[in-house]
Amino acid sequence: MTDLAKGDRTRSRILDEAVGLASVQGIGALTIGPLAERLGLSKSGLFAHFRSKEALQVETLERAAELFRADVTEPLRAEPDRARRLPVFFARWIDWLDQSGLPGGCPILAAAIEFDDVPGPVHDVAARQFDELQRLIVKFARAAKPDGDADALAAAVIGLAMSHLVRVRLLGERKARAVTMRAFESLLR
C-alpha cells in the first residue's frame, strides 16, 4: 500500500546517491561497488536495477537534470516579467552551484566536458542536456535584450557559470560570487 513499488523506491535511492557521488568524482568514475556499499546494498542487487553501468550513468545524469529543473528552471514560471527571467535564472543557477545538495559541481556542465570526445550513450545524453540548457538560455536572452545578440549572450552566460564553478570549487575563491555577478550585470548592459 505504498504509492511506489519497492523496486522503484530503492531505484530512486540509488540514483540520489549516484548523483551525489558523480558530482564529486565525475560520471565516468561512477562505480558500482562503492555505490552499493554506501547504500548497504549488494553489488548484484544494485546492478539488477540497471542492466549495465552505462544505463546507470545515463539515468544518473537524467536525475541530476531533474534536480536542476526542479531547483532552478521550474520556479521561473512564477516570474511574470519575461525580461527578468534571465537575471533571475542566472542568480538561481549560481546559488545552485554554490550550495545545492550536490557535494560536487553541476553534473550537466561537468559531463559536458568529461564526455565531449567520448562516444556512447552518456555522450549523447550529455549533449542533449547541454543543448536544451543552451536553447533555454537563448530564449531568456532574447527576452532580456530584444535587440541584442542572443546566441552570443547565451554563450557568455553559460561560460560565466562554468568559470564560476571552477573558481568556487577548484580555487575556493572568496570573491568568486561577487565577481561573477558583476560580470553578469555588465553582460546585460
Add this chain to the structure above:
Amino acid sequence: MTDLAKGDRTRSRILDEAVGLASVQGIGALTIGPLAERLGLSKSGLFAHFRSKEALQVETLERAAELFRADVTEPLRAEPDRARRLPVFFARWIDWLDQSGLPGGCPILAAAIEFDDVPGPVHDVAARQFDELQRLIVKFARAAKPDGDADALAAAVIGLAMSHLVRVRLLGERKARAVTMRAFESLLR
C-alpha cells in the same frame, strides 16, 4: 652523443602520447596499459619512468601546459601594444582549442572541472595551472580596459573559452566560432 639521454627521449614520447590520450578521455581515465600499447612499450617499462600513476598524470598535465604556453602564450611577447594582448591571446586560444594537435579539448580546462572536488596531487596541479592562467588573463584585461573591472572581464573571458570548447567538441556547432568571437568583442566594449 645525443643531446638527450635515451631515457629522457622515451619519457618525452610517453608524455606526448599521454597528453593526446588525456585530452580525449580526461586525465583521470589515463591508464598505463593502453598508453604503453600505443607506444609499443611494455607496461612495466613505461611505469618505471614515473613511479606512480599519479606522477604520470601530474607530468602529463604539466606537459599540456607547456604546449599551451608554447602555442598560445609565448607568441604574445611579439605584440608590442599591450592593449591588444587580450584579443590576440583570446583568438589564439580559440584557435588552439579548435585545431591544436590535441584530439580532445584543452586539458587545463578539462582537468579544472574533472578534479575540482577530488583531492590529491592532480587537483593541486590543476588548481595552480588554472590560477596562473587566470592571473595572466587578469593582467591582459587590465591593459585592455584600464578603467574596467579586470576580475570580472577575466572571468567572462575564461568562461567564454570553456563554453566554446563545449559547443565545438560536444555539440559540433558550426557557428560556434563566430558566436564566440562576437561575444568576446562585446565584452571589450
Add this chain to the structure above:
DNA sequence: GGTCGAAAAGAACGATCGTGCTATTTCAGA
C-alpha cells in the same frame, strides 16, 4: 671491444572492475 649502469621487458601479485548465474528473501494479492 668489453664493461657497467641505465632502460626496457617479462611475469606475477592482489585488488577491483562489470557482469552473469543461482539461491534466498521480501512483499502484494488471493
Add this chain to the structure above:
DNA sequence: TCTGAAATAGCACGATCGTTCTTTTCGACC
C-alpha cells in the same frame, strides 16, 4: 495464510587495474 512474483543477496567469472620483482637488452664510455 499461502503463493507466486519481484527484489535482493551470494558467488564466481574473466578482464583490467597499479605495482613490484627479476631478468634481459641496450648504449655510452674506457
